[in-house]
Amino acid sequence: MNDTLRLGGRARVVGDDINTDYIIPSRRKKETLDPRALSRHMLEDLDPGFAGSVREGDILVAGSNFGCGSAMEVAVTVVLAAGFRAVVARSFARTYWRNAVNNGLLVLTADTRGIADGALLDIEFGSRPGSIRLPGGSAVTVEPVPDFVLALRDAGGLLPYLRAHGRLI
Numbered sequence: 001m002n003d004t005l006r007l008g009g010r011a012r013v014v015g016d017d018i019n020t021d022y023i024i025p026s027r028r029k030k031e032t033l034d035p036r037a038l039s040r041h042m043l044e045d046l047d048p049g050f051a052g053s054v055r056e057g058d059i060l061v062a063g064s065n066f067g068c069g070s071a072m073e074v075a076v077t078v079v080l081a082a083g084f085r086a087v088v089a090r091s092f093a094r095t096y097w098r099n100a101v102n103n104g105l106l107v108l109t110a111d112t113r114g115i116a117d118g119a120l121l122d123i124e125f126g127s128r129p130g131s132i133r134l135p136g137g138s139a140v141t142v143e144p145v146p147d148f149v150l151a152l153r154d155a156g157g158l159l160p161y162l163r164a165h166g167r168l169i
Contacts, residue, residue, distance in 0.1 A: 004126045005150070007106070009059040009085050012050075013117040014043065018062055019069030020096065022046055024078045033074055035081035042082050056083035059123070061115050063089065067096020076103045088112055088123070088132065088142075101149050104157035109143040126150070 028041045043050040060079060066089035067075060076099045079087060086106035090113070100107045108125055110132055115121070123142065124130040127150065130142035148168075155161035162168070 004124050004128070004130065007059070007085055007121075007123045007125065009057045009121060010055065011061045011115050011117060011119045011121050012054060012058045012084075013061045013112075013115060014046065014063070014066075016063035016090075017065045017068055018043075018046075020067060020072050020075035021069055023067070023075040024072075029072075029074060035074060035077040038074060038078045039082040042078055051082065054082050054084070057085050058083060059121055060084045060087045061089070061112050061117075061121075062087065063112060064091045066092050067100075068093040071095040071099065073099050073103065076100045076105050080105050086123070088115075088121075101152055102158040104153050104155065104160070106145075106153050108145065111140050114138065114140065 022043060022045055024038050024042060025045055028038055032038065040051050066087065075096065080103065086108055087100065088108045088110055090111060091109065092107055097107055108123065115134065119135050122133040125142050125145055127144050127147050129144055131139045132142055133139045152158055152161050155164055
C-alpha cells in the first residue's frame with residue numbers, strides 16, 4: 001500500500017498536553033457515552049464555543065502529547081463524531097494513538113508549530129514521508145504511516161477490519 005494519499009481541510013488548532021478530559025470532560029460521560037451527543041461538548045473546558053464551530057471535514061491540529069491522561073476510547077470516538085477527518089500533532093500519548101488506530105481515526109505526526117487556526121491544509125501522507133502544504137507555500141513533513149494503520153483506517157477501525165478479513169494483516 002505504498003500509495004500517497006491526500007487529505008484537505010480547515011485546521012482547528014489546540015495546544016500541547018491536551019488530555020482526554022479536555023477532549024471530553026468526565027462530567028459529561030455521566031450523562032451519556034453516545035459520541036454524537038458528547039461531541040457537542042468537545043474541548044468545552046478550553047473553549048466553550050469550540051464544538052459549535054467545528055465543520056465536517058475539519059482537521060484537528062495539536063502540539064505535543066495529544067490525548068494524554070486516561071485511556072478512555074470515547075476521547076477518540078467523540079473526535080470522529082464531531083466530524084474531524086484527522087488529528088495532526090507533534091506527538092501523541094501512546095494509548096490515544098492506539099485507540100485512534102483501533103477506531104479508524106487518522107492520526108498523523110508532524111511539526112505543527114507553524115499551522116494557524118483556520119488555515120486550509122493540503123496533506124499528503126502514506127507509508128513514506130508526506131507533507132502538509134500551508135497557505136503561503138511553505139510545507140512541513142508528515143511522518144510515514146505504517147501500512148497496517150492505513151488498512152485499519154480504510155476499514156473503519158480494527159473491528160470492521162477483522163469482520164471483513166477474519167484476521168489481522
